Amino acid sequence: MTHKTASLWKYVKTADGWRYCKPVTKSNHKIDPRRVLVKGKIEEYPSGVYCLHIGGRWLPVGADPVEALKAQQRETARLAAIANGFDLPDAIKEESETIADAIADFMDGYKIGKSVKKTTPQMQHTLNEFLAVCSQRNKRVLADLDKKDIMNYWQWALDNSPTRSRRTASNKTMRVHTFLKSNGLVFVGKQGDPGKWQVPAFVEELPEVYDLDQLQQFLFACDPIQRVKFETLLKTGLREMELVYLEKSDISFEDRTLKVRVKPSYDFQTKTYCEREITLPVDLIEPLRAVMDSAPGNLVFPTKSGQPHRKLLRECKRIAMRAGLNCGCCDRKGRKRDQNCREHAVCEQWYLHKFRATFATTLLQQGIDIKNVQQQLGHRDIASTMRYLAPSKNKDLKGKIDAVWAAVPLDKKPTVTQ
Ligand SMILES: [Zn+2]
Numbered sequence: 001m002t003h004k005t006a007s008l009w010k011y012v013k014t015a016d017g018w019r020y021c022k023p024v025t026k027s028n029h030k031i032d033p034r035r036v037l038v039k040g041k042i043e044e045y046p047s048g049v050y051c052l053h054i055g056g057r058w059l060p061v062g063a064d065p066v067e068a069l070k071a072q073q074r075e076t077a078r079l080a081a082i083a084n085g086f087d088l089p090d091a092i093k094e095e096s097e098t099i100a101d102a103i104a105d106f107m108d109g110y111k112i113g114k115s116v117k118k119t120t121p122q123m124q125h126t127l128n129e130f131l132a133v134c135s136q137r138n139k140r141v142l143a144d145l146d147k148k149d150i151m152n153y154w155q156w157a158l159d160n161s162p163t164r165s166r167r168t169a170s171n172k173t174m175r176v177h178t179f180l181k182s183n184g185l186v187f188v189g190k191q192g193d194p195g196k197w198q199v200p201a202f203v204e205e206l207p208e209v210y211d212l213d214q215l216q217q218f219l220f221a222c223d224p225i226q227r228v229k230f231e232t233l234l235k236t237g238l239r240e241m242e243l244v245y246l247e248k249s250d251i252s253f254e255d256r257t258l259k260v261r262v263k264p265s266y267d268f269q270t271k272t273y274c275e276r277e278i279t280l281p282v283d284l285i286e287p288l289r290a291v292m293d294s295a296p297g298n299l300v301f302p303t304k305s306g307q308p309h310r311k312l313l314r315e316c317k318r319i320a321m322r323a324g325l326n327c328g329c330c331d332r333k334g335r336k337r338d339q340n341c342r343e344h345a346v347c348e349q350w351y352l353h354k355f356r357a358t359f360a361t362t363l364l365q366q367g368i369d370i371k372n373v374q375q376q377l378g379h380r381d382i383a384s385t386m387r388y389l390a391p392s393k394n395k396d397l398k399g400k401i402d403a404v405w406a407a408v409p410l411d412k413k414p415t416v417t418q
Pocket residue numbers: 326327328329330341346347348349
C-alpha cells in the first residue's frame with residue numbers, strides 16, 4: 001500500500017470562481033500569507049482558507065498560514081507513522097474546528113457590510129437548523145462533513161416545510177452551501193461536475209409543445225426515412241437515445257408494441273430509464289416495416305453504415321430550417337462565429353424533447369388517463385407526467401373562456417327604452 005500524503009492548499013476566490021491553489025513559500029520556508037499560484041502564476045489572495053488534501057479529501061485547517069503549516073507537518077508525520085504500522089488516533093479530527101464554532105465565525109463575518117437586515121437572521125436560522133441536523137447524525141466537526149450531510153439537510157428542510165416547498169428547501173440548502181464553501185467544503189456543483197451534488201431545481205417550467213401546423217409543415221419537409229423517424233418520436237414519445245439505440249428486435253408487429261430495453265452493448269445509460277412497452281399506432285406499422293427492411297444492421301434508424309445515428313438534433317434543426325419554421329429571433333454566440341436562426345439551422349424552438357412533450361400533451365388532451373400516459377413515457381413518478389397536464393389545461397381553458405364571452409353579446413345594439 002502506498003502511503004497517503006497531506007498536501008497544503010489555499011482555497012481562494014479567483015476571477016474564475018473558487019479554486020484550490022498552491023500557497024507560495026518564501027525563502028525562509030514560511031508561507032507567504034498573501035500569495036498563491038494560479039495556473040503557474042503568482043497572484044495575490046490575502047483571504048481564503050488553508051486546506052489539507054489527503055487521499056482525495058479536503059480538510060480545512062483555518063486561515064492562519066503558520067497554523068496551517070503546523071497542521072500539515074503533524075498530519076504528514078501521522079500518516080508516515082500509520083504507514084509504518086502504528087495505530088494512531090485520528091489526530092486531524094481533534095484539531096478540526098467544530099461546526100458550531102465555524103458557524104459563529106462565519107456569522108461574525110457575514111454581518112459585516114450586510115445592508116439587508118433580513119438576510120442575517122435567515123442565514124443564522126438556516127445554519128442553526130443545519131447544526132441540529134448534523135448533530136442528529138453525530139457530526140460535530142467540519143472534517144466529519146461530506147456530501148451526504150448537505151443532501152440530508154435538503155431532505156430534512158423539505159420534510160419540515162409546512163407546504164413541502166422544494167423552493168424553500170433548495171434556497172436553504174444554498175445558504176448552507178455558502179457557509180460550507182467559505183470553509184473550503186464544496187459538495188454542491190452544477191450538472192456534470194464530477195463528484196458534486198446538484199441541488200434539486202425548483203423552477204418548474206411549463207413544457208413546450210409543437211402545434212398541428214408546425215408538425216404538418218415539419219413532416220412535409222422530411223425525406224421518407226426522416227418522416228418515419230420523427231413520426232416515431234412524436235407517436236411513441238421516445239427519448240432521443242431510446243430512438244438512436246432502438247433495435248429491430250424491439251419492435252413486434254404482431255403485438256404492435258415497441259420495447260424500450262437496457263442495451264449494455266451500446267453503453268446505453270438506462271439507469272434512469274424504466275424498461276417499458278409502448279403501444280404503436282396502426283398507421284406507423286407499415287412505414288416502420290419499410291424503413292427496417294432497408295436499414296443495414298440491427299438498428300431501426302442507423303447511419304448508412306449501420307452505426308448509431310447520434311446527430312438527430314442537427315437533423316431536426318435542418319429540417320425546421322428547410323421548412324421555413326425557424327422563429328427568426330434566436331441569436332447564438334458561437335465559439336467561432338455568431339449565428340442566428342434567420343440564416344442558420346440553429347433555431348432553439350426546434351429540439352427533440354419537444355416531440356416527447358407533444359406526445360404526452362396530445363395523449364392527455366385526447367383523454368388517455370394519466371396512469372397510462374405515465375407508463376408509456378416511462379416516468380417513475382406521476383408528478384413528472386402531471387407537468388404535461390398544464391399545456392392541455394391551458395388549451396381547454398382558452399376554449400371555455402371563449403365560450404363564456406361568446407355567451408355575453410356585448411356587441412349587440414342596446415335596445416333603448418324610454
Ligand atoms: Zn429561432
